[in-house]
Amino acid sequence: MRILLIEDDRALCAALQPALTGAGYTVDTCHDGADGRELLCGGSYDVCILDRMLPGLDGLSLLRTARTKGCTTPVLMLTALSGINDRVDGLDAGADDYLGKPFDTRELLARLRALTRRPGTSAETAVHCGDVTLDAAQLTLTGPHASVGLTKRECDLLEALLRAPGQLQSRSALLARVWGPLAEVEDANLDCYIHFIRRRLNTVGSTVKIVTVRGSGYKAEAGL
Structure with missing residues (x-):
């Protein structure tokens, strides 16, 4: 939790x-x-x-x-x-x-x-967004065509985005959420992991997109 x-x-x-x-x-x-x-x-x-x-x-x-x-x-x-x-x-x-x-x-x-x-406030390990389900406990992503395993960091990053579809997540917030608020990590690390999770979404056949908001951050958008 x-x-x-x-x-x-x-x-x-x-x-x-x-x-x-x-x-x-x-x-x-x-x-x-x-x-x-x-x-x-x-x-x-x-x-x-x-x-x-x-x-x-x-x-x-x-x-x-x-x-x-x-x-x-x-x-x-x-x-x-x-x-x-x-x-x-x-x-x-x-x-x-x-x-x-x-x-x-x-x-x-x-x-x-x-x-x-309290009802409705307990942690749910499964996150549903569009046509994918992310199981944070099992580190798996399931889409229309397949399921794939994720690393813990890939899972944390994807979870942060999928739990708030359509909402901009700033680069600083994502870095703090996934690597920790005090971690000394370069922005390029975030960009690499965004590339990784986009590839995972493509592998499972999902229409969910991770959209780049230039100069600000990223957001998940569920496909039609």
Whole structure:
């Protein structure tokens, strides 16, 4: 199960990471509001922990924008602003739960379990888009004519695109999603993997296209 942690306190992130991974989560960490918005809107996460006070873009604005764009990922807002008015503002902005700092890690994990148990919010390993099905658990792509195996990185990249068909995924968001927010990776690596997944789609006979938006990024378009 994949979790997005948007928190600018790096020491807190470092403290939370072992507890989250120990609970079975794969954790992507982001420390900036604008980057966090792009990752969250990518639609590839099962749950998000969101700090309210972030550089670049505050948590409330980030969440409002994500909900406006149709993002349904469950969000737990985590912040030192824990008064009743603050909690109401967070919930009205689209948060599913609200936990004030300081907190007990056991309570945080229990709240995450509650969020991912809700109907319609559990992770689905199968992603359907147009005439293809991507099984992220088995690393397989199935289309009208065949099924092929994928590498983990190919699968992660294709999943990010197929979960939000028609939605532009910026290069920076895709690099952070697939290689990690702090990875030192060149843009050319992304272009190579886009080539790989286009070839996989062609192999299975799919009409789904990965469209290049020059200077911005990529998006998946389901064929007719």
